[in-house]
Amino acid sequence: MSSPAVLKANLESALGSRFAAPLTFRPRPALEFVSTGIPEVDSLAGGLPRGAITEIFGPASSGRTSLLVSMVAAATARQEACALVDASDTFDPGSARAAGVALERLLWIRCDGNPEHALQAADLIIQGGGFGLVTLDLGDIPPRIAGRIPLSSWYRFQRAIENTPTALVVLEQAPWAKSCAALILETKQEGVAWSGAPGCSRLLRGVRLEVTPRKPARSAHAALEVKALG
Amino acid sequence: MFACIHAPGVSLLECARDFSPLVEETAPGTVVLDIEGLAHLLGSAQELAEAIARRVSELGLRANVAVASNPDAAIHAALGFQGISVIPPGSEAEWLGRLPVEVLSPPLEIAETLARWGIRTFREFAVLPEAGISERLGQEGVRLQRLARGAGCRPLVPANPLPAYEQAMELEYPVALLAPLSFILARLLSQLCGDLESRGLATHELRLKLQLEEGSEHTRALRLPFPMRDSRTFLKLLQLDLDSHPPQGPVVGVSLSAQPVNPRVIQDGLFVPLAPEPQKLELTLARIAKVVGENNLGAPELLDTHRPDAFRLSRIRLQPGPAAKRQYLHLALRRFRPPLEAQVEAPSGRPARIQARGVRGSVRSLAGPWRSSGDWWTPDAWARDDWDVALGNGALYRIYLDRLKGGWFVEGSYD
Numbered sequence: 001m002s003s004p005a006v007l008k009a010n011l012e013s014a015l016g017s018r019f020a021a022p023l024t025f026r027p028r029p030a031l032e033f034v035s036t037g038i039p040e041v042d043s044l045a046g047g048l049p050r051g052a053i054t055e056i057f058g059p060a061s062s063g064r065t066s067l068l069v070s071m072v073a074a075a076t077a078r079q080e081a082c083a084l085v086d087a088s089d090t091f092d093p094g095s096a097r098a099a100g101v102a103l104e105r106l107l108w109i110r111c112d113g114n115p116e117h118a119l120q121a122a123d124l125i126i127q128g129g130g131f132g133l134v135t136l137d138l139g140d141i142p143p144r145i146a147g148r149i150p151l152s153s154w155y156r157f158q159r160a161i162e163n164t165p166t167a168l169v170v171l172e173q174a175p176w177a178k179s180c181a182a183l184i185l186e187t188k189q190e191g192v193a194w195s196g197a198p199g200c201s202r203l204l205r206g207v208r209l210e211v212t213p214r215k216p217a218r219s220a221h222a223a224l225e226v227k228a229l230g
Numbered sequence: 231m232f233a234c235i236h237a238p239g240v241s242l243l244e245c246a247r248d249f250s251p252l253v254e255e256t257a258p259g260t261v262v263l264d265i266e267g268l269a270h271l272l273g274s275a276q277e278l279a280e281a282i283a284r285r286v287s288e289l290g291l292r293a294n295v296a297v298a299s300n301p302d303a304a305i306h307a308a309l310g311f312q313g314i315s316v317i318p319p320g321s322e323a324e325w326l327g328r329l330p331v332e333v334l335s336p337p338l339e340i341a342e343t344l345a346r347w348g349i350r351t352f353r354e355f356a357v358l359p360e361a362g363i364s365e366r367l368g369q370e371g372v373r374l375q376r377l378a379r380g381a382g383c384r385p386l387v388p389a390n391p392l393p394a395y396e397q398a399m400e401l402e403y404p405v406a407l408l409a410p411l412s413f414i415l416a417r418l419l420s421q422l423c424g425d426l427e428s429r430g431l432a433t434h435e436l437r438l439k440l441q442l443e444e445g446s447e448h449t450r451a452l453r454l455p456f457p458m459r460d461s462r463t464f465l466k467l468l469q470l471d472l473d474s475h476p477p478q479g480p481v482v483g484v485s486l487s488a489q490p491v492n493p494r495v496i497q498d499g500l501f502v503p504l505a506p507e508p509q510k511l512e513l514t515l516a517r518i519a520k521v522v523g524e525n526n527l528g529a530p531e532l533l534d535t536h537r538p539d540a541f542r543l544s545r546i547r548l549q550p551g552p553a554a555k556r557q558y559l560h561l562a563l564r565r566f567r568p569p570l571e572a573q574v575e576a577p578s579g580r581p582a583r584i585q586a587r588g589v590r591g592s593v594r595s596l597a598g599p600w601r602s603s604g605d606w607w608t609p610d611a612w613a614r615d616d617w618d619v620a621l622g623n624g625a626l627y628r629i630y631l632d633r634l635k636g637g638w639f640v641e642g643s644y645d
Contacts, residue, residue, distance in 0.1 A: 037559075038559055059624075059625075060564075060625045060643050060645060061624060061625045061626045061643055061644055061645050062645065063561075063645065064645055065562040065563075065564055065645035066559060066560065066561055066562045066645065067559075068562075069560070069562045070559050070560075078503060079503035079550045079551070080503050080504045080505070081503075081504065081505040081506055081546065081548060089565075089567050090564040090565050090566070090567070090642070091530075091564075091565070092539070092562065092563040092564065092565045092642065093530035093531075093532055093541045094532060094538075094539070094541075094563075095560060095561070095562045095563045096530075096562065097532060098560050099559070099560040099562065102551065103529055103530045103531065103532070104529050104531070104544075104546070104547040104551065105529070105546065105547055105548075105551070106529055106530065106546070107515075107527065107528070107529060107546045108527065108528065108529065108530050108543065109518060109522055109526065109527045110522065110526040110527070111522055111526070112522070112526065114522075117521050117522050120518075120521045121518045121521055121522055121527075124514055124517050124518050124521070125514060125518070127514075128506055128510050128511060128513070128514030129506060129507075129510065130504065130505055130506025130507055130510065130511065131504070131505075131506060132503070132504040139564065139645070140564065165504055189624050192595065192620050192624075192626060194595055194597060196597075202595075202596070202597040202598075203597050204561075204597045204618040204626070204644075206561055207561055207626065207644065224559060225559075226559050226560065226561045227559065227560055227561060228560070228561040228618075228644070229560060229561065
């Protein structure tokens with residue numbers, strides 16, 4: 001009677017011409033992390049993983065977009081090409097420029113509220129390769145529609161960017177990629193900062209927000225103060 | 231043997247090409263042609279020179295025609311002698327000896343030196359010792375002296391006309407579907423790219439002309455951001471373009487033309503930042519354009535105006551640019567395009583309650599108004615009062631009162 005090791009060796013030699021070591025466990029290479037552009041988030045979550053999906057979720061005005069724009073600014077500062085797949089056409093180039101985004105290195109794809117087009121465009125961008133950061137903004141897509149995105153789509157994205165230097169960041173109201181994501185960040189608004197007395201001289205100074213890693217789960221969180229444009 | 235035709239101020243290229251494909255235009259009105267082997271067709275050198283002179287006179291021109299064993303001797307003879315001159319091989323120095331040295335077009339310094347020496351003709355110049363010429367006039371003097379002896383030995387540099395990079399095919403039967411048309415395009419592109427490659431060229435503009443059965447033409451132009459000559463990439467780009475802009479009827483003729491340019495030469499380094507491969511990016515962009523529309527993708531470029539949300543989309547830049555400025559965590563705005571019409575209760579001129587599609591609530595805190603206006607000198611004027619408002623649920627919005635139209639709008643949410 002053959003031992004399992006001999007059987008495995010026989011099977012692998014029989015399939016060797018078609019598959020390289022099909023029964024041998026291949027450890028997944030360690031993820032490479034790059035800066036998100038926010039030191040507090042880098043020290044909390046280790047940075048932005050390349051070759052993996054990162055989800056940023058939270059309600060409106062919780063600072064999700066500011067976090068995303070900061071990541072794009074950091075990537076363009078590294079001279080990388082970036083792509084923003086904007087499902088609801090909400091991206092504001094003016095505030096992105098103020099946050100340090102080199103707009104000439106950002107490919108903005110406006111999908112006019114069609115999440116299906118956004119998924120197709122993101123797929124094409126990822127399959128094309130070569131982008132350092134691909135962002136998929138589903139932040140204004142209602143959860144009842146975003147929740148219908150099949151899990152297979154997220155697995156497809158995960159497989160497509162695996163072993164590539166591309167980081168895929170998805171912005172949404174609730175985490176939908178779940179197990180396909182390597183990093184999930186939740187943002188929460190902690191308050192709004194105003195200056196001046198309640199009257200005509202008042203000015204929006206910024207927003208205080210809290211970023212908590214949900215995957216890998218951490219009890220710690222980062223408290224950030226996001227300044228409004230002067 | 232070489233023949234030279236000289237008629238000042240006239241382009242003689244076409245006339246010379248009637249006799250030989252190897253033609254060099256040395257100056258406007260002076261062409262040299264290689265006539266080797268034409269004796270079988272047109273007879274002796276004298277008969278050939280007479281045939282050329284007849285052809286030129288048929289065009290209503292008067293020209294000098296000279297035949298010699300090398301291009302330079304033929305040129306100098308045509309420049310210096312009227313009518314037809316046929317110089318037998320070996321007697322160039324004797325024939326050219328009578329010509330003045332000005333025919334050589336020497337540089338001013340050498341011309342003055344020769345004048346001081348009293349050298350007037352080719353013959354006088356030719357008999358001077360070469361070592362002395364080299365010592366006093368340098369290599370240019372030696373070259374000129376060799377020409378004066380009729381001993382030039384340079385090759386002819388033919389001025390070939392730029393070939394037309396065009397491929398066309400007429401179809402026996404009309405083609406109504408794009409799939410069979412792709413096979414025809416693939417064949418034409420393969421030939422076109424082969425032509426470009428054989429001359430070390432590429433193209434940055436490809437024009438497709440489809441002759442339709444009804445008689446009209448369907449024309450498409452692919453403008454590429456950098457020169458390419460990969461037929462497979464072109465085919466894919468054309469297929470995607472035709473998918474988006476199909477011809478309005480069956481096709482009976484296909485014509486493809488390319489604008490030839492020098493290919494792109496780049497040297498990638500080890501530390502070049504991450505960027506998509508340009509050819510692949512072109513295909514990706516064309517595929518995405520098919521999904522979202524070609525006007526909905528590109529790199530945003532802010533316009534030089536105070537008008538809110540003024541931008542245009544341009545091509546993404548892949549080359550490393552200047553170092554980006556320091557980044558800041560800034561509050562980003564998510565714009566609603568178009569802005570949401572809102573019902574705003576403003577009892578004392580200050581918003582107290584907002585109601586719009588997806589936005590509803592009492593105003594908890596606010597800042598404003600910030601008044602701005604512009605373009606009042608155009609029909610597209612704008613004037614508005616901006617407010618930053620925080621609603622009871624914590625959401626932050628920028629709203630504005632349109633002072634020209636008189637309505638309230640929600641411009642976007644801070645996020």
